[in-house]
Amino acid sequence: MKISATVPKIRVVLVDDSEVVRMGLRALLSADRSIEIVGESGSVADGVVTCERTKPDVVLLDIRLPDGTGFDACRSILQRSPATRVLILTSVADGTLVDDAIRAGAHGYLLKEIDGRALVQAIHDIAAGKSILDPAVTARVMEFMKSGGAVADVLATLSPQERRVLAQIAEGCTNKEVAAKLNLSEKTVKNYLSTVFDKLHVSRRAEAAVIYAQQKK
Numbered sequence: 488m489k490i491s492a493t494v495p496k497i498r499v500v501l502v503d504d505s506e507v508v509r510m511g512l513r514a515l516l517s518a519d520r521s522i523e524i525v526g527e528s529g530s531v532a533d534g535v536v537t538c539e540r541t542k543p544d545v546v547l548l549d550i551r552l553p554d555g556t557g558f559d560a561c562r563s564i565l566q567r568s569p570a571t572r573v574l575i576l577t578s579v580a581d582g583t584l585v586d587d588a589i590r591a592g593a594h595g596y597l598l599k600e601i602d603g604r605a606l607v608q609a610i611h612d613i614a615a616g617k618s619i620l621d622p623a624v625t626a627r628v629m630e631f632m633k634s635g636g637a638v639a640d641v642l643a644t645l646s647p648q649e650r651r652v653l654a655q656i657a658e659g660c661t662n663k664e665v666a667a668k669l670n671l672s673e674k675t676v677k678n679y680l681s682t683v684f685d686k687l688h689v690s691r692r693a694e695a696a697v698i699y700a701q702q703k704k
Contacts, residue, residue, distance in 0.1 A: 494521075498542075500524075501524065502534035503547070529552070530555075538567070538571060545614050549576060559591075561573050561575075572613045573591075573592065586691040586693050594618050595618060618696075653683050656699075
């Protein structure tokens with residue numbers, strides 16, 4: 488990928504308990520002139536400190552770490568560096584974990600089997616403000632929509648307020664954040680989400696977010 492000398496590089500921190508994985512990611516990403524690796528760590532505690540010190544644009548974060556989970560790290564990193572974007576990079580394809588990632592504030596969830604070019608593009612997309620979800624979750628929701636009708640038809644069953652709540656969830660907001668943005672109580676947001684899930688025939692935030700994202704394409 489070509490990059491002008493005047494365009495700032497995307498500053499990335501790697502957090503993974505495997506030194507081999509970190510070495511591989513560093514070698515892969517350092518070969519791209521648009522990306523700069525500004526730090527790496529193998530634990531939650533060190534990852535949080537590294538991100539607080541370097542203020543990266545994007546963090547590549549594994550779920551399984553020796554002193555906690557990537558979700559713990561995600562919450563702490565975003566609390567200290569809210570402008571940082573978090574991309575979960577894991578070997579585990581599980582809808583529940585995608586859900587946990589969204590609740591923790593992560594902006595993306597990808598599997599380590601992704602090829603190098605796609606990973607570089609994902610980093611650019613995350614840095615640009617986009618959200619990326621595990622393809623396995625997307626495939627599941629797409630299968631539902633094939634049997635249940637077009638996205639517009641599915642979302643047409645939502646009220647304007649339910650759509651506003653769903654839009655915030657699709658951006659990765661927690662119930663508390665949605666409540667603050669829409670001037671609602673957390674209990675009201677939870678009730679809205681329950682209704683949205685029923686209408687969309689899904690059980691997880693990630694699945695609902697995929698349906699909303701497809702509508703915007």
